[in-house]
Amino acid sequence: MSKKPSDKGQLETIIWHLERMDKRDRMRTWGSFFKGLLSIIPVLAFIWGAWYFSQHGDEILAKIAKQAAEQAAEVTRQGTNSLFDQIKNLQP
Numbered sequence: 001m002s003k004k005p006s007d008k009g010q011l012e013t014i015i016w017h018l019e020r021m022d023k024r025d026r027m028r029t030w031g032s033f034f035k036g037l038l039s040i041i042p043v044l045a046f047i048w049g050a051w052y053f054s055q056h057g058d059e060i061l062a063k064i065a066k067q068a069a070e071q072a073a074e075v076t077r078q079g080t081n082s083l084f085d086q087i088k089n090l091q092p
Contacts, residue, residue: 053060
């Protein structure tokens, strides 16, 4: 015949389980807090980037345009020199 646990033993078991659940919930709460902090970082970076571009957008676009013009001029120079070399080789 199996012995039936007493009411006090059952209450202690319930308390033990509740304490474990409380510890686990505390860990989950802290984990969610840090996860939330980490998820805010990209949002802050985007906001900072948008602000920076709104303040310095003209300078950035001017640098891009200048660099594109320099690259286009270099390609044109190379193509022109190549064409002149071909013409020189054709003449006796």
